[in-house]
Amino acid sequence: MPPHERKSPPARRMLALPAVCPCEAISPGTLLASLLTLAVDVAARDAGTFPVLRRGAGEALRITRVLLAFLEELREASAAAPLPGAAVLGLSELHVAMQKLRFLLADCARRGARVWVLMNAELVASELRFFLGSVATAMDVLPADVVGASVEAQDLAKLVSEQAWRAVVRPDADDGRSAWSVRSMLAKFKSSATPHAEDVRMVLGRVGINSWWDCAEEVAFLEAELLERLEDGRENDNDLVLISGLMAFLVYCRVVLFDRVDAKKADAAVPEPMPASSCAAWTSQEALLCPITLELMTDPVTVATGQTYDRTSIKRWVKSGCPTCPVTGEKLRSAQFVPNVAVRGIVEQLLISNGASLHWQPSNKHRSAVDKTVAAFGPAAAGGVRLAVACLIARLSRGTPEEQKKAAYEVRKLAKRNVFHRACLVEADAVPWLLHLLSSTDASVQDNVMASLLNLSKHTAGRRALVQAGGLSLIVDSVNVAAKVEAQQNAAAILFYLSSNSDYCKEIGRIPEAIPTLVHLMSEGTYRGRKNALVSLYGVLQGAASIAKMVSAGAVAVLANLLSSDREDIVNDSVALLARIAEQPAGATAVLASSELVTRLVDFLGTSSSRSGKDHCVALLASLCRHGGDKVAALMGKMPGLMPTLAQRPKAAWRLPRLAAAHARARARTPRGPQAQPSSARTPASPHGPASLAFPARHRPRG
Incomplete structure (x- = not known):
């Protein structure tokens, strides 16, 4: 893989000032x-x-x-x-x-x-x-x-x-006054007091923040700083409290001081590249290649002998049983690797000068840790967010159409991640006002409202507030009538999160249009729409009545068509949903009505590389045998590719005792075929179908 396509290390941290000392032999x-x-x-x-x-x-x-x-x-x-x-x-x-x-x-x-x-x-x-x-x-x-x-x-x-x-x-004296004013306003946030607007404008004017996008850039930078500190294991860093407070301060400024989301400046979208000449002319490019792989080092580290290698390469070298320095041959007295920030800075500058962009994202572990934070890092951050939310709710409820439009967008951004933000919005009764704005004729307002409701539906209290406000029917209708495709897809995803509660599932099932609407989206929607419809239907199907509605809506035929999709995840989800439908006799009968579908399922079992997909397929075949009787088992037992495939999956084969017996009888009647050994004891009964097989995290709806 070319060096510029590999995952690059994080860029130089703010106010970290590396330098390369010239060697003594330089002219x-x-x-x-x-x-x-x-x-x-x-x-x-x-x-x-x-x-x-x-x-x-x-x-x-x-x-x-x-x-x-x-x-x-x-x-x-x-x-x-x-x-x-x-x-x-x-x-x-x-x-x-x-x-x-x-x-x-x-x-x-x-x-x-x-x-x-x-x-x-x-x-x-x-x-x-x-x-x-x-x-x-x-x-x-x-x-x-x-x-x-x-x-x-x-x-x-x-x-x-x-x-x-x-x-x-x-x-400068103005710098000192501005910094003192910021700390004073953070202290007010702690006691939920509103800072004076003139003080806020004075601070922003001092540092040149003049627009909504300027505030958004500041928030994005501070969030990156927060995640980098968590990435380095500095969870107890005192700066985390200050950074979180400053983020809340800037969100408050963005919500309160700026009436509209202005057009983003063209130069703000592109970070200023460092000049190519900043890479020292006396640095040899060969010195930047890892001695092990001879590729450009994107994460250089120095070992105890003073040699520098790419982190991935030297770690693989040591784990292979070679605790020596590859260049000098000396035994490594320590397994500690020290990041070589100077060489890394030169590599980054070299890549930029050659037109290779450096993209780095914090690990999912620490991004998830921030997303799941149920409390702010400090009282100032908590108070600032609550004040901003109160202002947003006031504009959603009593603002002009333009103010409501901006407020819906702000709610969307605020609820996108961080459980604490969602909890603040739900506690402030944001859900009923968002549902009220679903009737807006502005497509962008609908889109922002639906995305906000999707994020809030990830919170238990948000789901409860949505149902209590009578939003189920509105969400179901939006799957069909929302102005934007993205809003329709998000509405389907909301139904998935609501289906995590059995009572809400029953409420959804009582809506006549709910299941047919999702089946239609599954048939005619885009990739993301189909994904969301599949997982939502999987969650909604909780009983025989829902499965009967699925069958009458033509879901089996739609799923049969999706099995020919070129997207493996769509095919796996389709098999999982068919397995859930086949748990009931009516569903199994609908699946068995298409002999071609059964053949394709057997082929899927033999060719799929997905472990969860194969598990769902085995559960589906077991349900078909159970509800279809000995004739179905005998028919499937004659399929030449089925039992060899099951033999490769001994943990799954026990689900099909009737099929195994039918297959043994069929092979016993074949003159040239080897005789199957009869089982001495019947395989114990097991819970059939995919009821115990939950969708993996990657199959959840995409919002």
């Missing part, structure tokens, strides 16, 4: 060329792009531009006389400082991270002072014969050193 000329490239990258930044620490960032840019002029003088002087080897030490210090300064300034100007930089302004200012001090120190240790190459170089070196030592880098 001064090569080092100077790389340093010039770095200085050009830093000096090219616009001082107006820094919403926080504007004065300090401006000082750093001014000093960098003077340093760039000094380096250009050195380059001209080195054309006449090569730089001495003693210059490597000072130039190396400058190189490391400029790498870190470049990262720090990029973070300060990063879109989506403005509030986070504001709250960490003291830390950023401290780092900036340290880097400028490093620049001044490096200039002071440069040898006199290097600095004295020309009069201009001497003057520029002295100017860089003096300005770097004297630079005043601290958070």
Whole structure:
């Protein structure tokens, strides 16, 4: 697999400032060329792009531009006389400082991270002072014969050193007031007090958040920070409380201050790529290849011997029974692998310069942990979310059509993940008002309302609120009449979640249009619509009456057609639903009415690679034998491919004792066939059908 198609490691973390230290053997000329490239990258930044620490960032840019002029003088002087080897030490210090300064300034100007930089302004200012001090120190240790190459170089070196030592880098007074205001508003959230709108606008104006999409970008960045900390096992990190509080603050701002979801800016959709020149010119690409696989290292780690490998490769090497370093042959004294952030940063920059995008998502484990959070990480986050929800309910109930449209979209985003958000919405009586908006003539409002109801139906209290508000009939009708296909599919998925309660299943079954509507969606819907209809029908079928309605609605013929689908999951779900239908005599009779269908089921049992699909198929055949009698068992016993397939699945074959006996009798009557050994004891009875076979998680509806 090409390196750019493999799962890439996470990008450099915000305010993490890796640097590659040049080796001692590097030539001064090569080092100077790389340093010039770095200085050009830093000096090219616009001082107006820094919403926080504007004065300090401006000082750093001014000093960098003077340093760039000094380096250009050195380059001209080195054309006449090569730089001495003693210059490597000072130039190396400058190189490391400029790498870190470049990262720090990029973070300060990063879109989506403005509030986070504001709250960490003291830390950023401290780092900036340290880097400028490093620049001044490096200039002071440069040898006199290097600095004295020309009069201009001497003057520029002295100017860089003096300005770097004297630079005043601290958070601006407005930065301090804004950060204090944010903390004050988070304290108000804890006591459920509403912050003053002017204070909120002052903070957002300070960091340049002027639209709904700006707020959305900030929330997305903070959520990524939260998940990365969980990914690293830092569940007790104090920053989690602050990050959650800031997310709630920005959601509140997004809901309260902005009346509409404005058009997203074109430049906001594409992250600013790092310049290709940021990959040091003196770095050899061969050095970035894993010594084991000779492929580009996307997750480089360093072992105890100091060698660097791709994490997956070295872990596989050690697990294979080779506890030695593949390059040096030394025995690894420790199995600990240290991430090599410097090499990883260079690899990322190299891939970006070649047009390969880096996509990384947190593990499903930690995403699920956040999604299933029943309480906020702190009281400020809880209070902020509740205030935002209260505002949304007020607009859903009493707002203008435009306000209701935006509120429905906000509810959809808020309920998409996190159990705590759903609980807040249900407690605030969002469900009845959302059901009321289903009658809207605006297709986008219908779509947002149905998606919101789907997310809320994943919560037990949300399902109860939906049924108590009389929403079942509305949901069933929406499967047919919703303006958008997506809304129809989401309505079918809601019925699946409601079917987890037996009482709700009975209520759905009493609606005459419910099952025929789902059968029609299963027949005519898109892929996602069919998936949702299949799993919803599987959940709704709880008794003979529902199965009879399925049969009369023509479900067996539809499922027979779906068995020829090119989507394996659709075929498996169809077999599972047929197995549930065949649990009742009427359903088994409808399946047996098509001899071709039975033959196809036997073929499916022999060719399917799905374990759950085969289990459902065996249960289906067992139900057909039980309800169809000895004639059916004898007919199936003559099918040549059935028993060899069952013989490969001994745990499933015991479900078909009648079929096994019929098959033995059929083979005994065959002159050239081997005689089957009769069973000495009848296989004990077992629960038939797929009632004990639940749909796996991957078969759940897609919302």
